[in-house]
Amino acid sequence: MNRTHPLKVLKYCPKCGSAEFNTSGDRSLKCASCGFHFFINSAAAVAALVTIDSGKLMLVTRGVEPNYGKLDLPGGFIDPLESAEEAVKRELKEELGLEVKTLKYLGSAPNEYVFSEYTVFTLDMAFQVSAESVEGLKPMDDILDYKFYSEEELDYDDIPAPSIKNFVKDYFQSIKA
Numbered sequence: 213m214n215r216t217h218p219l220k221v222l223k224y225c226p227k228c229g230s231a232e233f234n235t236s237g238d239r240s241l242k243c244a245s246c247g248f249h250f251f252i253n254s255a256a257a258v259a260a261l262v263t264i265d266s267g268k269l270m271l272v273t274r275g276v277e278p279n280y281g282k283l284d285l286p287g288g289f290i291d292p293l294e295s296a297e298e299a300v301k302r303e304l305k306e307e308l309g310l311e312v313k314t315l316k317y318l319g320s321a322p323n324e325y326v327f328s329e330y331t332v333f334t335l336d337m338a339f340q341v342s343a344e345s346v347e348g349l350k351p352m353d354d355i356l357d358y359k360f361y362s363e364e365e366l367d368y369d370d371i372p373a374p375s376i377k378n379f380v381k382d383y384f385q386s387i388k389a
């Protein structure tokens with residue numbers, strides 16, 4: 213198991229502070245002092261494939277770690293008690309000032325990355341989005357820039373997250389068919 217895996221990193225019970233916080237099965241920790249049982253779950257996240265009539269797809273430049281300066285799809289974590297659809301609309305508004313016209317669920321893919329020397333597991337859910345307008349969008353919040361790409365204009369090596377890279381490949385494959 214990787215040294216950044218939560219089972220390796222978490223040493224104390226987050227509820228009572230006891231050091232008797234022990235691995236229980238392969239994806240949880242249990243406190244021998246207070247009984248608190250902590251599960252290692254995937255965090256739900258959304259990725260938006262904003263497309264325009266020419267078939268070009270929007271990619272954004274990340275302004276936060278991990279992978280600062282690399283290409284990504286716009287999106288982010290789903291807030292507690294929020295739906296995936298609401299998260300897509302909120303993230304596109306926050307990151308670009310974009311208003312969603314229609315959205316369609318495409319599929320999901322697991323992902324993992326290391327943040328603060330701690331492995332984070334996510335489930336990324338992809339949505340195809342058409343915008344009310346793509347005029348006057350402004351990169352804000354977690355992104356530095358955005359651009360619409362044809363597949364020819366894109367180097368897949370510039371997209372580090374495997375789940376995101378696959379969503380993009382699947383999209384361009386779907387419009388060739």
Ligand SMILES: [Zn+2]
Pocket residue numbers: 225226227228229230243244245246247248
């Ligand atoms: Zn405890």
